[in-house]
Amino acid sequence: MMNNLFNDSEMTLSEHFEELRQRVLFSIIFFVVITTLNFCYIEPIVGFLQLPANGIKFLQLAPGEYFFSTMKISFYLGLVLSSPFFVYQILVFITPGLTQRERLVIVPLIISSIVLFLFGLSFCYFVLIPAALTFLISYGSDLVQPLWSFEQYFDFILVLLISTGIVFQIPVVQVVLSILNLSSSVKMLSIWRYILVFSTVIGAVLTPSTDPVTQLAMSCAALFLYFVGIVFMYIVEKYFLKIEYQ
Known part of the structure; x- marks a missing residue:
């Protein structure tokens, strides 16, 4: 892998375009495969995302709400899980054109970006989401019974996860x-x-x-x-x- 990453062999312009086309194609195929696997095993994924909302009963308020929500979850999770492969493809493509000094900064910077994004997702899931749900569930719990829309709950989770990843x-x-x-x-x-x-x-x-x-x-x-x-x-x-x- 490291030999591919720091391959300094000279290539023509057409070879560069061909390499770019192949790496984009590989990335798309990898993303499609991961997203498909997510959809095939969506039940444990949904169960994992529901854990912070312990004790809440979810309702399907419209036909197909659960189906379209699971497709959305599979898509975004596919992006997250595919991101390390995307980053590797980018690094392999750009590093031959960088100087040794530029590599010492650019390569760690790109890797740090994806690592920070994953840390942001973890911080959101284990800290922000439980804190938000605890407050929202407890507030007014003596007067109203919490019955949440499945789609709205997962929209809330996804927005908070992506926002935190961006902040990181x-x-x-x-x-x-x-x-x-x-x-x-x-x-x-x-x-x-x-x-x-x-x-x-x-x-x-x-x-x-x-x-x-x-x-x-x-x-x-x-x-x-x-x-x-x-x-x-x-x-x-x-x-x-x-x-x-x-």
Whole structure:
């Protein structure tokens, strides 16, 4: 695998296009296979996603609601599970055209992006979703009986998962800004007060529910990732861009 990743053999323009076509085709086939397998084993997947809503009875409020919801779940899960293969195909295609110095940053940056996205999904499933559901279920439980639409519940889960995965890309965006010389760790650190307010806005906008628990957790995660990104920016500036700090 590593030999393929750092293959420096010269290729003609037509060979590059042919390689790109093959890698896109392989990625599409891999995605279709994974999505199909997800749909074939959708019952345990649905059961796993229902675990945070323990004790809630789900209803199918329209014909085909469960079917179309499971197709949607299979599609998005297929994207997530296929992403490591997509990243590998991208790396194999672009690395021959990069210098050794560029590889030291670009390759780890792409890999870090997918790892952070997966960490975001885990944080959402184990922290944000239980916190949101606990608040929403307990609030007014003495007056109303929670009977939820199957489709609306999974739309809520999917939106929250994707939003959290995007928020976890903050350090990657910061490092890219540093490499492009559009910002620096010093500048980022100097505006932390504004970021504190901005992270609150992110928590309010990206969370599909209006409960304060989920918004606060999302805001804290965004603020923490911002400071982690500053650390990574400093490392890149110090050891890759060779910026000297007085």
